[in-house]
Amino acid sequence: MNRIVFITGATSGFGRACAWRFAEAGWSLVLTGRREERLTELQAQLKDKVPVHTAVLDVRDSQAVKQVVGALPEAFRDVTCLVNNAGLALAPQPAQAVDLDDWQTMIDTNVSGLVNVTHALLPTLIGQGAGASIINLGSVAADTPYPGNHVYGATKAFVRQFSYNLRCDLLGTGVRVTDIAPGLAETEFTLVRTGGDRATHDKLYGSTTPLTAEDIAEQIFHVATLPAHVNINRLEVMPVRQAWGGFAIDRD
Numbered sequence: 001m002n003r004i005v006f007i008t009g010a011t012s013g014f015g016r017a018c019a020w021r022f023a024e025a026g027w028s029l030v031l032t033g034r035r036e037e038r039l040t041e042l043q044a045q046l047k048d049k050v051p052v053h054t055a056v057l058d059v060r061d062s063q064a065v066k067q068v069v070g071a072l073p074e075a076f077r078d079v080t081c082l083v084n085n086a087g088l089a090l091a092p093q094p095a096q097a098v099d100l101d102d103w104q105t106m107i108d109t110n111v112s113g114l115v116n117v118t119h120a121l122l123p124t125l126i127g128q129g130a131g132a133s134i135i136n137l138g139s140v141a142a143d144t145p146y147p148g149n150h151v152y153g154a155t156k157a158f159v160r161q162f163s164y165n166l167r168c169d170l171l172g173t174g175v176r177v178t179d180i181a182p183g184l185a186e187t188e189f190t191l192v193r194t195g196g197d198r199a200t201h202d203k204l205y206g207s208t209t210p211l212t213a214e215d216i217a218e219q220i221f222h223v224a225t226l227p228a229h230v231n232i233n234r235l236e237v238m239p240v241r242q243a244w245g246g247f248a249i250d251r252d
């Protein structure tokens, strides 16, 4: 079995940590994201360890996704693991105060983008057969309603159900599918969500012990390297210092 991982959103957070974790184990890397300078920097850091191919890619652009997958150099063509990680939350305000564009961007990225990349790589992954895997980044936000979660949580509920449904269709191909659902994890996620509000970022992750990007990369790597007959359908991971709250009640 080849060991080639295709990572979306490799320029930050979980995606970048995955690049390092898979490189540590000798996997060849296909690293994608929109920020070219970050891809170049990562490639420079990792290329002495393992073969690295980078491609600037906005997952929302289905034609660009097809082009990048179709133009993979020979040595990177037989992808065995897809980490569908690119994603974002925007607009943490109440639904009624949010711009429609922000909802659309979350849907285009977290839903359409993930579908675009999956569709483009499915023939390759099926060609690899037993041991191949698709690892989708869902979220606890898929299951836990909270204020300001509106479309973000709904996109992650899509990721969960799409992952389960793919399992059904891929039965017999050997290709595994996992929805990984992290809770509070310190990355650039909250800076993106708040439009760069450092104080909110610091408050959210301060005075507690959030997950790190490396914690999640370790789980992704574990799922990808299980024996070929084992499929983890869903893996929900929270920091010990996070749990659920209660119901909110409007009173007179």
Ligand SMILES: NC(=O)C1=CN([C@@H]2O[C@H](COP(=O)(O)OP(=O)(O)OC[C@H]3O[C@@H](n4cnc5c(N)ncnc54)[C@H](OP(=O)(O)O)[C@@H]3O)[C@@H](O)[C@H]2O)C=CC1
Binding pocket: 008, 009, 010, 011, 012, 013, 014, 015, 032, 033, 034, 035, 057, 058, 059, 060, 085, 086, 087, 088, 089, 109, 113, 137, 138, 139, 140, 181, 182, 183, 184, 185, 186, 187, 188, 189, 192
């Ligand atoms: N941090 C958290 O608490 C949690 C995060 N998640 C999910 O994990 C995934 C990774 O998030 P995380 O690492 O935390 O956040 P980061 O903001 O640190 O990283 C997000 C990555 O997604 C990429 N990305 C965003 N939009 C696009 C796009 N249109 N095309 C291609 N790449 C894109 C960014 O790259 P670039 O801008 O260069 O394109 C970046 O590399 C997301 O799907 C997120 O929803 C799930 C649960 C918890």
Ligand SMILES: O=CCS(=O)(=O)O
Binding pocket: 138, 139, 140, 141, 182, 183, 184
């Ligand atoms: O997906 C991110 C985790 S949370 O912000 O919704 O808790």
